Amino acid sequence: MDKPLLTFIVMAYNQERIIHEAIKGALSQTYSPLEIVLSDDCSPDRTFEIMQEMVADYQGPHTIVLNRNETNQGICGHVNRVLELAQGELIVMSAGDDISLPHRTQKLYEVWEESGRKAMSIFSNVYMMNFNGEVFGPKYHKPVKVLKSVKQAISSNNCFVLGASHAFSRRLFTEFGSISPGIIHEDLVIPFRALLADGISYLDDCLVKYRVPAPSVKPNPFVSNYHQTILDRFSLASKEKIGIWEQWKLDIMQSGHIETEALRCHIDEHIGRYIVIKRCCILVLKSNLFITAGIVVCTSLRYRHLSPVVFYLLECMHRVFMKFNRNSRQFV
Numbered sequence: 502m503d504k505p506l507l508t509f510i511v512m513a514y515n516q517e518r519i520i521h522e523a524i525k526g527a528l529s530q531t532y533s534p535l536e537i538v539l540s541d542d543c544s545p546d547r548t549f550e551i552m553q554e555m556v557a558d559y560q561g562p563h564t565i566v567l568n569r570n571e572t573n574q575g576i577c578g579h580v581n582r583v584l585e586l587a588q589g590e591l592i593v594m595s596a597g598d599d600i601s602l603p604h605r606t607q608k609l610y611e612v613w614e615e616s617g618r619k620a621m622s623i624f625s626n627v628y629m630m631n632f633n634g635e636v637f638g639p640k641y642h643k644p645v646k647v648l649k650s651v652k653q654a655i656s657s658n659n660c661f662v663l664g665a666s667h668a669f670s671r672r673l674f675t676e677f678g679s680i681s682p683g684i685i686h687e688d689l690v691i692p693f694r695a696l697l698a699d700g701i702s703y704l705d706d707c708l709v710k711y712r713v714p715a716p717s718v719k720p721n722p723f724v725s726n727y728h729q730t731i732l733d734r735f736s737l738a739s740k741e742k743i744g745i746w747e748q749w750k751l752d753i754m755q756s757g758h759i760e761t762e763a764l765r766c767h768i769d770e771h772i773g774r775y776i777v778i779k780r781c782c783i784l785v786l787k788s789n790l791f792i793t794a795g796i797v798v799c800t801s802l803r804y805r806h807l808s809p810v811v812f813y814l815l816e817c818m819h820r821v822f823m824k825f826n827r828n829s830r831q832f833v
Contacts, residue, residue: 505591507591507592507610508535508536508591509530509535509537509563509595509601511527512540512580512583512594512597513540513548513552513596514541514543514544516544516546521555523595526595526601526603530601533562535564536589538568538586539565539567540568540583541569541570543570543573568582574682575685577682577683590618591610592668594664594667600630602708604708609625609704612704613702620695621672621673621698621699622662622673622695622700623667623669623704625703625705625707625708626641626708627666628640628710628711629711630713634710639707640663640711646661647661647700648660648696649700651693651753660693660696660701662691665711666708666709667692673691676698677694677752680748681747683741683744684744693749694752697753697758747772749768753768
């Protein structure tokens with residue numbers, strides 16, 4: 502029996518210092534027949550030129566597809582584009598800063614084949630690696646509990662799938678369509694689609710060296726635009742979270758799930774509650790009441806049914822502060 506064509510995708514942006522490692526990992530895959538898509542999201546550095554140079558020197562058995570987006574598409578816009586190019590039945594994803602081990606695609610294929618090709622989403626364990634390429638052990642030291650239902654994902658607000666080691670059936674795009682380009686975390690959308698179809702599988706083998714992102718620079722509380730920076734970051738995160746929920750609702754409708762209406766109502770409840778949390782947090786940030794913000798957020802997460810009451814009391818407190826500080830810029 503002939504093995505099916507699979508697609509291995511390397512997506513990159515501004516990674517000229519390390520992209521060659523990700524490409525080497527892709528070209529070294531032992532599975533065949535394999536299509537390899539190397540795609541750059543309009544990087545201003547030499548990322549795409551390095552892709553071209555390495556492909557020009559390649560003499561192996563795999564089919565290579567090179568792509569460079571004319572404009573920057575963002576993560577999910579980029580995912581949509583490479584899925585238009587992919588021809589394989591199973592899609593193996595790789596970020597431009599990670600390194601896939603040579604047997605990765607073969608192992609994922611075996612899991613997929615054992616499921617009767619019904620596993621819509623498959624992910625594996627990974628080796629954790631710092632920016633300099635030093636490996637410091639596996640990510641998961643205990644068995645991973647894979648979600649079995651859409652309700653679990655909605656309740657936990659997560660699908661618990663590691664995007665760095667993710668592979669999925671192309672059917673999740675041919676049947677559900679593209680992902681909203683504004684979403685950043687595709688690994689919260691694609692596994693959710695898998696749950697709506699035939700489920701998620703996990704392989705405990707470490708098949709990827711996952712480069713841990715460098716810690717982001719924290720805003721300095723002593724600079725003049727500190728609060729605006731915090732607000733901007735919070736607003737961006739809020740937009741992303743609500744965008745994912747809205748995408749989940751669209752995918753539920755597309756799937757024709759037997760509990761479509763109940764699941765949509767469940768998501769709407771989450772959105773409504775989160776909007777209250779967002780409103781409260783912005784109110785607190787603008788008021789400089791950071792200690793109160795911490796208390797409110799923690800209370801809201803622990804006792805969600807009390808969130809509206811806590812937020813109402815906080816808003817009343819804010820009005821009192823504003824009334825007695827009308828001539829002060831401290832709370833503006």
